[in-house]
Amino acid sequence: MGNFLISKIIVRSALSRFATRLYPFEKREPFSATRGHIENEITLCIMCGICQKKCPTHAITVARAERNWAIEPMKCIQCGECVTVCPVKCLSMAKTYSAASPTKETILLHQETPPPKTGAVKKENA
């Protein structure tokens, strides 16, 4: 029972350094497991379209004939389904979040030359 029982915590936090970061001068290093945004190593992509089928929000569009792979970052929910099902592992989850932007843009990646057809495309079990 008592009054002002919080004074110990208040005095300690008044005399020690800030509990918050001085953003933007001091930025936080993201954790290694953070799901930030999707990146595609386009030289390895075989344009199979499995990522397009599995995406829950239809953020990915694959155009096989033109060899284009497009993603709308504002639709992406960073779930990682595409990374799990990609058979050649060209898709990966990067740690930093996509920046805020006043317009919704699509990122289009074009593949100049298809990847060499090796005898066995190694299918790693997810």
Added chain:
Amino acid sequence: MGTRTIIPFGPQHPVLPEPIHLDLVLEDEKVVEALPSVGFVHRGLERLAEVKDFHELVYVAERICGICSFIHSQGYCQGVETLLNVEVPPRAKYLRTIWAELSRIHSHLLWLGLFADAFGFESLFMHCWRVREKIVDIIEATAGGRVIFGSCKVGGVRRDIPNVTLRETKTELALIEAQYNELKQTFLHDNSVKRRTVGVGTLSKEQAYALGAVGPTLRGSGVVSDMRMLGYAAYKDLNWEPVVERGGDCYARTIVRIREVNMSFDIIRQAIDKIPEGPVDVKVTGNPAGEFFSRLEQPRGEVIYYVKGNNTRFLERFRIRTPTFANIAPMVVMLKGCELPDVPVIVLTIDPCISCTER
């Protein structure tokens, strides 16, 4: 006979985390009647079961609410796994338990902060959220996102937590628990907090049971009822018991939640010590058929998931009854006869999560 006025409370109000509207009928300064109306964040999520197949629906279930997100996905996965007759591997059950208890701690710390704000104690609010930041950092380091975990799937969990990370988490949680124990002394013993919460919004044991209250609202009135006793996930292997208080007022409900946070720290420690090795998911084939009611304990109370499958990849019916929906009736009864400044305290004591209520 005093003068009667009608005062609208909400949907925009500084203490409300989410929009709910109450029409308060006042006689001088006492509330005589309260009429709730909801519907400001109704998104009709249950209809999405018709266009998204049952694997993708986990992502919708997670996003019903930001505070109780993991347990929503866990409840959905448990319901569909029962329909498909799939047994989840033990390591996945322990991981789900660890994440669910982390979710409970962060939700209760969020509530403690908002509750302190409801009676004007802003510095206590900020310190509760400062402790909560560390929990949210642990969640991001293990699951990938701060509030939306993205780690539950039908058949298990999507990612493993390596044993090294689990041991580090255990040491960090011990430090966080020490800070939390210091903070809870203010809630439990400070005279100003007691003045605002003792004797406010009293519900007797029979009233709470008859009105269908769930969660800490029910346990604060002396009824022993915690859905984790059903033994889903890893709860039947761990040593814990439901937290019950007899007071029936806002102070008793606060004590229930405070003690539940300590109980959750203990459950996580036991789970990290006992977690077995092994795979974290099983392959799922086929389509769900039949119907099942899956019940879990969310931080706010008992959540019930009704899933009905008809042998196609789309579920026929997907219905969620969240705890705040069941607690609206007791809230309306508690508001009768209270003073106007006590209204925010009573509205917050049921821990309203309106986006869950309205889906």
Added chain:
Amino acid sequence: MSMIETQPITVIDRSELPIKAKELSGEGYRLVQICATTGDETLEVTYSFDREYSLTNLRTILQKSDPVIPSITGSYLAAFTYENELQDLFGIRVTDLAINYNGNFYLTAIKTPFLQKKSSGAA
């Protein structure tokens, strides 16, 4: 994870609902939820009750041409939130409701949005 609890569902006629609800209330059951499922011509309304962690359910089947159902707020006052939701989302008319919002509980843009089944197909 497979739960070994059984959850019995008893199908009854809608006129028996208030009587059965009174019986269950006398035996110490609390109301857990009320939910409706849209079929092609029918509406299935399921009531769930619980006592000491065991769940039991009552179900009644309504035709879409005659969606009227008696209220159980006589025995369970807490049912008013669920029954108002049935009125607003499914267009079911509930008689003798203790607190009746007459369709204004959920302020939706379209009336009875859950009544029509959308044909399930490609997302």
